[in-house]
Amino acid sequence: MTSWMRRRDHNIFANATSLLICGLLAGVVVAAAAFPAAAMSGLAAKAGGETFAQLPSELKDFSSPQITRIYAADKKTQISQFYDEFRSDVRLKDMSKFMPDAMIAAEDREFYNHNGVDLKGVARAFVNNSGKSESKQGASTITMQYVRMSLAYSATNPQEVVDATKDTPKRKITEMKYAIQVEKELSKEQIIERYLNIAPFGNQAYGVYAASQVYFNKKPKDLTAGQAAMLAGMVKAPSSFNPTTKGGYDQIKQRRDNYILPAMVEMGKLTQAQADKARKEAIPRQVKPVGNGCVSVANNNWGFFCDYFYRWWMSQEAFGATPYDRERRLKSGGYRIITTLDLSAQADARKRINKRIKDDNKNALLLAATEPGTGKVRLLAANRKYKLPDPANPNPLSSDKKKAKAGVRATYPNTTNPLLSGGGDISGYQAGSVFKIFTIIAALEKGYPLAWPIKAEKRYKSGYIISSSNDSACPGTHFWCPSNSGGGGAGVYNMHSAFAKSINTYFVPLEEQVGAENVVAVAKRFGVQFRVKQDADFANNSVAANQWGAFTLGVSASTPLDMANAYATLAGDGMYCEPTPIEQITTQDGNKLDIGKPRCIRATSKDVARAALDAARCPVGDSAQMGRCGGATARQTKSTVKHPVFGKTGTTDADKTAALIAGTTSLVIAGYLVNPDWPDHRDRMSHDVVNPAVYQTLGDFMEGKPREQFKEPENRKIAFGDQRSIPNVECDSIDDARDRLEDAGFDVSVGSEIDSDCPPGTAAGTSPDGRTLKGGFVIINPAKAKAAPPAGDPNAPGGPPSGRPRR
Numbered sequence: 001m002t003s004w005m006r007r008r009d010h011n012i013f014a015n016a017t018s019l020l021i022c023g024l025l026a027g028v029v030v031a032a033a034a035f036p037a038a039a040m041s042g043l044a045a046k047a048g049g050e051t052f053a054q055l056p057s058e059l060k061d062f063s064s065p066q067i068t069r070i071y072a073a074d075k076k077t078q079i080s081q082f083y084d085e086f087r088s089d090v091r092l093k094d095m096s097k098f099m100p101d102a103m104i105a106a107e108d109r110e111f112y113n114h115n116g117v118d119l120k121g122v123a124r125a126f127v128n129n130s131g132k133s134e135s136k137q138g139a140s141t142i143t144m145q146y147v148r149m150s151l152a153y154s155a156t157n158p159q160e161v162v163d164a165t166k167d168t169p170k171r172k173i174t175e176m177k178y179a180i181q182v183e184k185e186l187s188k189e190q191i192i193e194r195y196l197n198i199a200p201f202g203n204q205a206y207g208v209y210a211a212s213q214v215y216f217n218k219k220p221k222d223l224t225a226g227q228a229a230m231l232a233g234m235v236k237a238p239s240s241f242n243p244t245t246k247g248g249y250d251q252i253k254q255r256r257d258n259y260i261l262p263a264m265v266e267m268g269k270l271t272q273a274q275a276d277k278a279r280k281e282a283i284p285r286q287v288k289p290v291g292n293g294c295v296s297v298a299n300n301n302w303g304f305f306c307d308y309f310y311r312w313w314m315s316q317e318a319f320g321a322t323p324y325d326r327e328r329r330l331k332s333g334g335y336r337i338i339t340t341l342d343l344s345a346q347a348d349a350r351k352r353i354n355k356r357i358k359d360d361n362k363n364a365l366l367l368a369a370t371e372p373g374t375g376k377v378r379l380l381a382a383n384r385k386y387k388l389p390d391p392a393n394p395n396p397l398s399s400d401k402k403k404a405k406a407g408v409r410a411t412y413p414n415t416t417n418p419l420l421s422g423g424g425d426i427s428g429y430q431a432g433s434v435f436k437i438f439t440i441i442a443a444l445e446k447g448y449p450l451a452w453p454i455k456a457e458k459r460y461k462s463g464y465i466i467s468s469s470n471d472s473a474c475p476g477t478h479f480w481c482p483s484n485s486g487g488g489g490a491g492v493y494n495m496h497s498a499f500a501k502s503i504n505t506y507f508v509p510l511e512e513q514v515g516a517e518n519v520v521a522v523a524k525r526f527g528v529q530f531r532v533k534q535d536a537d538f539a540n541n542s543v544a545a546n547q548w549g550a551f552t553l554g555v556s557a558s559t560p561l562d563m564a565n566a567y568a569t570l571a572g573d574g575m576y577c578e579p580t581p582i583e584q585i586t587t588q589d590g591n592k593l594d595i596g597k598p599r600c601i602r603a604t605s606k607d608v609a610r611a612a613l614d615a616a617r618c619p620v621g622d623s624a625q626m627g628r629c630g631g632a633t634a635r636q637t638k639s640t641v642k643h644p645v646f647g648k649t650g651t652t653d654a655d656k657t658a659a660l661i662a663g664t665t666s667l668v669i670a671g672y673l674v675n676p677d678w679p680d681h682r683d684r685m686s687h688d689v690v691n692p693a694v695y696q697t698l699g700d701f702m703e704g705k706p707r708e709q710f711k712e713p714e715n716r717k718i719a720f721g722d723q724r725s726i727p728n729v730e731c732d733s734i735d736d737a738r739d740r741l742e743d744a745g746f747d748v749s750v751g752s753e754i755d756s757d758c759p760p761g762t763a764a765g766t767s768p769d770g771r772t773l774k775g776g777f778v779i780i781n782p783a784k785a786k787a788a789p790p791a792g793d794p795n796a797p798g799g800p801p802s803g804r805p806r807r
Contacts, residue, residue: 066334072341080297084331087206092193096223100192102232105263108142116143116179146195147178202238203287214287226281229260243283301350303386305341308421309581318595338583340376348700349381352693357383359413362399368420368560369669372568374598375577380420387414400678421561427531428557429674431659432650433502435554438522442514444608449721450495453776458490459483460505464549492777496627500618511552517545525603526566532557564670567661574609575600607713616646626719637662637695643702658685660694665708724774729763737763746778756783
């Protein structure tokens with residue numbers, strides 16, 4: 001439906017021919033108005049081949065387009081608004097008393113005296129328009145104008161719009177009959193209220209609410225007599241009487257002062273003194289810009305969240321079968337939408353980001369947070385302005401030289417790309433070791449306990465096949481041989497200690513044991529979206545996924561929102577809840593919709609989720625409840641948040657990405673430091689930038705909240721497995737120690753020498769000692785030879801015996 005059809009001025013008769021036809025039909029109208037029963041019975045002349053009685057008289061139900069308003073979680077702060085036509089219906093009682101009076105004075109002074117058709121007006125227009133006068137008169141009553149606009153809004157196809165607005169005798173007679181019926185069904189107050197809510201006022205304003213906002217930045221109930229008279233004067237021809245143009249300003253001032261205000265005095269609605277005062281009121285030469293959509297958010301800091309909401313809405317088939325239908329529904333439905341945006345958390349996140357990195361930095365610090373157990377998205381923040389490109393002050397060229405050569409602009413400092421949530425041309429970013437959590441979950445689901453030991457090497461020769469020319473291939477082979485960051489990390493680890501220190505050569509063999517395809521399946525269940533085609537091809541083919549050895553090290557693209565919600569699934573006791581920006585959607589009629597409410601499915605068992613979360617307490621400096629951590633990669637997280645906390649750091653090859661995920665029972669935040677424009681950039685991303693932004697934002701959110709401990713698994717065997725005592729082999733020969741340990745069912749190897757009171761070459765002890773899993777790794781540590789003691793030392797040869805007796 002085109003807007004020009006709705007804004008046409010109210011001239012009725014296009015030429016002398018139509019005047020003549022309408023003149024012939026005037027008798028029909030008079031009869032219909034005076035004797036409606038007779039007219040309805042078909043005792044009237046034919047018009048265009050149809051009798052008056054055969055014309056329709058009942059208007060179709062319709063709803064004029066209304067503004068949809070988007071609010072933050074506090075239910076009162078408006079984030080943005082969406083509309084096709086800037087309109088919001090208000091009750092007559094919520095309008096200034098001057099508004100209906102001014103409109104009647106401007107458009108239909110006999111409004112309270114006719115039955116929908118002004119007989120005198122029809123006759124007067126017929127006589128005037130039949131002469132040579134260049135000034136044509138109309139005869140449309142307010143009721144008839146309301147009918148015309150109603151027919152246009154209720155049209156179901158373009159031809160019905162044309163029929164409702166085209167200047168033809170048939171349309172005119174149809175309007176008259178509808179108007180007569182409307183007057184039977186509605187009171188005068190209802191008619192004028194509906195008319196004031198549907199009428200066009202120019203400058204994107206439809207209805208008196210919008211007009212009050214656009215021209216005077218006030219509510220309709222606060223309009224003065226002069227303001228109401230000006231607005232009423234515009235409806236006849238919004239473009240001609242537009243006060244923001246020179247000609248329009250002069251015309252609307254004259255119409256207000258010399259036509260409408262005198263009529264209001266004549267009608268007894270104003271005193272002469274009031275009218276004189278109203279004439280002195282200023283007429284605006286400029287109007288308030290009308291924001292529409294996410295580029296017009298009330299606070300630019302909310303733009304990325306607003307964009308996420310918009311993309312979420314457009315993905316919901318409940319709002320229409322096609323994207324076009326969904327957008328029309330959003331922009332015309334008049335919904336009141338309460339979102340999940342936590343204004344305080346959002347502000348804190350932006351503040352923490354601003355302290356670490358500037359908006360014009362080519363690298364982006366991205367923070368996303370969701371609520372465990374609901375999937376409610378609480379914040380989306382970045383060191384970017386959510387703005388459309390400014391041609392007068394464009395972004396710099398892309399940091400990717402190939403893109404720059406092609407004239408492609410960077411995403412800083414201004415962008416509308418969904419950097420945090422993905423979509424469009426944002427497929428995500430490699431985030432490194434944060435993906436190891438999926439290997440832990442898959443292993444726990446397969447029956448491997450948290451205490452599962454693996455002897456990690458400095459470099460591990462896996463069974464995964466890659467190109468022999470790849471730097472990660474073992475020399476002279478096509479097998480993938482990953483190593484640990486810094487090249488060290490050899491030793492026996494379990495899930496707690498390996499996750500704490502992010503030991504690659506623990507997680508790759510663990511992935512082999514449980515099956516890489518099962519690890520990928522866990523990630524899918526936990527909401528990871530595979531937006532890169534190559535990633536999706538692997539993820540959706542179990543045979544290919546089985547060879548995706550590097551998956552555990554985080555080579556698949558993801559977004560901060562993906563991973564915040566994946567980790568939130570652990571804190572939600574294994575329930576994956578789709579991310580949602582919605583708290584409540586309410587229709588114009590006050591009905592509450594279920595769309596957007598948390599939709600949760602079980603992604604893993606409670607015990608698996610609780611056990612995996614216990615391991616995830618180690619990297620962020622918290623204490624595990626069912627194991628020993630032995631290290632941390634983001635230790636300051638716990639001391640800053642001051643609540644039980646879990647999470648993981650992530651780094652990719654050459655530090656092209658740095659990530660930290662940290663969460664409590666209330667909120668999980670994922671932070672990425674990336675270059676959105678050039679994945680293969682040359683910078684080294686620093687955890688000194690991303691880590692504090694994450695844990696300080698989480699600390700801000702948790703301040704003042706009660707401490708809530710994480711739950712332990714009901715079956716503690718998931719943590720400790722089938723434990724067996726390790727024989728004490730101190731001071732045994734290495735061969736004897738090996739035999740005793742292997743006879744006990746352990747996988748034995750000899751490690752490095754350590755200081756001991758046992759004779760050199762004997763077993764100083766084992767790692768671990770005490771107890772470990774049946775079939776687990778046990779390392780024999782030989783006793784190191786002692787340096788010769790100085791003369792006279794009691795431990796010198798010939799002195800008292802030392803060490804413990806062999807057993």
